[in-house]
Amino acid sequence: xxxxxxxxxxxxxxxxxxxxxxxxxxxxxxxxxxxxxxxxxxxxxxxxxxxxxxxxxxxxxxxxxxxxxxxxxxxxxxxxxxxxxxxxxxxxxxxxxxxxxxxxxxxxxxxxxxxxxxxxxxxxxxxxxxxxxxxxxxxxxxxxxxxxxxxxxxxxxxxxxxxxxxxxxxxxxxxxxxxxxxxxxxxxxxxxxxxxxxxxxxxxxxxxxxxxxxxxxxxxxxxxxxxxxxxxxxxxxxxxxxxxxxxxxxxxxxxxxxxxxxxxxxxxxxxxxxxxxxxxxxxxxxxxxxxxxxxxxxxxxxxxxxxxxxxxxxxxxxxxxxxxxxxxxxxxxxxxxxxxxxxxxxxxxxxxxxxxxxxxxxxx
Numbered sequence: 240x241x242x243x244x245x246x247x248x249x250x251x252x253x254x255x256x257x258x259x260x261x262x263x264x265x266x267x268x269x270x271x272x273x274x275x276x277x278x279x280x281x282x283x284x285x286x287x288x289x290x291x292x293x294x295x296x297x298x299x300x301x302x303x304x305x306x307x308x309x310x311x312x313x314x315x316x317x318x319x320x321x322x323x324x325x326x327x328x329x330x331x332x333x334x335x336x337x338x339x340x341x342x343x344x345x346x347x348x349x350x351x352x353x354x355x356x357x358x359x360x361x362x363x364x365x366x367x368x369x370x371x372x373x374x375x376x377x378x379x380x381x382x383x384x385x386x387x388x389x390x391x392x393x394x395x396x397x398x399x400x401x402x403x404x405x406x407x408x409x410x411x412x413x414x415x416x417x418x419x420x421x422x423x424x425x426x427x428x429x430x431x432x433x434x435x436x437x438x439x440x441x442x443x444x445x446x447x448x449x450x451x452x453x454x455x456x457x458x459x460x461x462x463x464x465x466x467x468x469x470x471x472x473x474x475x476x477x478x479x480x481x482x483x484x485x486x487x488x489x490x491x492x493x494x495x496x497x498x499x500x501x502x503x504x505x506x507x508x509x510x511x512x513x514x515x516x517x518x519x520x521x522x523x524x525x526x527x528x529x530x531x532x533x534x535x536x537x538x539x540x541x542x543x544x545x546x547x548x549x550x551x552x553x554x555x556x557x558x559x560x561x562x563x564x565x566x567x568x569x570x571x572x573x574x575x576x577x578x579x580x581x582x583x584x585x586x587x588x589x590x591x592x593x594x595x596x597x598x599x600x601x602x603x
Contacts, residue, residue: 263288263367267360267374274350275381275462281334282345282376284360290339293365298331298345302356307375310359314345327354347378352411355380383463384410387439389456390469397475399446405439405456407465413437414458421453421468446473 264287274280288294295317301310313325316338323331327347334344343360360374384407393401405416416439420426427450433442439458443450451473457466 263362263364263372265360265362265372265374267376271377271379273379273381276352277349279346279348280350280354280378282347282358282360282378284343284345284374284376285341286343286362286372287341288362288364288367291364291366293363294339295363296338296343297359297361297363298343299359299361300325300327300356301359307357307359310357350378350380352380352382352409354378355411380411381460381462382409382411384414384458384460384465386465387416387456387458387467389454389467391471395446395471395473397447397473400442400444401446401471403441403443403454403456403469403471405441405458405467407458410458410460410462412460414460414464417457417459419455419457421455424449424452443471448473448476 266285268283272280272282282298295315297312297315299310299312301307311325313327314321314323314331314333316322316333316336319337321333321336323329330348330350332346332348334346335342343362345358345360347354355378358376358378360376362372387405387407390404391401392404393399395401403418405418407414415436417436418434418441427443431443431445431450433444434440439456441454441456451471453468453470455466455468457464
């Protein structure tokens with residue numbers, strides 16, 4: 240009896256050492272795995288144990304957001320044979336078959352968006368002492384955004400508000416959305432627009448005629464981008480509307496004055512212009528107004544010359560003498576009386592002519 244403790248203690252220590260050397264250890268990457276759609280993904284899994292007749296390997300899959308208990312097997316190895324199973328059976332295999340050398344890496348070809356989720360690598364070896372026989376790998380399949388759908392609702396009249404929406408049915412990671420306005424028209428001021436890059440919604444407030452135009456939504460993620468377009472038409476009149484401008488659906492109308500009928504009559508013509516042609520229209524109107532001003536000036540000058548030609552001024556040279564001219568210092572009445580008297584009482588003898596300039600008798 241005294242010799243029992245020695246052999247008993249030795250056997251206990253030997254069994255403990257033997258059991259501690261047979262522990263199962265499974266190792267997987269700690270970082271999530273991301274792969275583009277259509278590629279082949281390799282999910283690395285290694286283990287350490289002594290493979291015996293009861294060795295078994297199982298790969299299972301669980302969709303995002305669900306508990307591990309909802310996982311279902313996609314491949315397992317037991318009794319020396321490999322058994323793919325489930326909807327992924329034609330696309331799954333092992334990097335090393337049989338997986339008896341410590342490598343249990345899973346290959347998944349032509350990955351689909353539905354392959355995104357958590358994969359479980361589990362090693363069972365009944366004689367072994369378990370420490371960590373399970374590994375988890377998160378796989379994300381990268382998908383470019385699908386063509387988004389653009390829509391609008393709200394009151395699209397002057398002073399109203401409109402909501403533009405944009406959404407892609409596919410895209411991983413989830414795309415972000417950005418709205419831009421096309422053409423040369425100015426982008427609405429930040430105070431009149433609110434954009435949500437996550438939901439893809441653009442809210443326009445206090446609409447005006449200049450808010451009309453084409454808007455593009457661009458959905459973007461690390462795999463690419465896609466876009467859709469939408470035309471917004473604002474109806475009504477702005478508060479600052481003036482007769483020189485009119486508005487209708489999505490267009491700007493400039494009223495152009497054309498010169499006609501000798502500058503006396505004006506005919507008005509409404510020319511429909513796209514917003515991008517505003518600068519050209521402004522230049523055209525400026526030229527027409529300049530031509531109009533020059534035409535009016537020329538017309539007035541010509542008319543003035545004609546009126547002046549009808550009433551020419553009588554001009555005389557400084558040395559010319561007029562018979563009816565009044566001498567300096569003599570009133571017009573006296574001059575007329577003397578002239579009449581001289582005509583009635585002219586002597587028949589030698590004529591004596593007195594000039595109004597010198598008043599000296601001259602004998603003819």
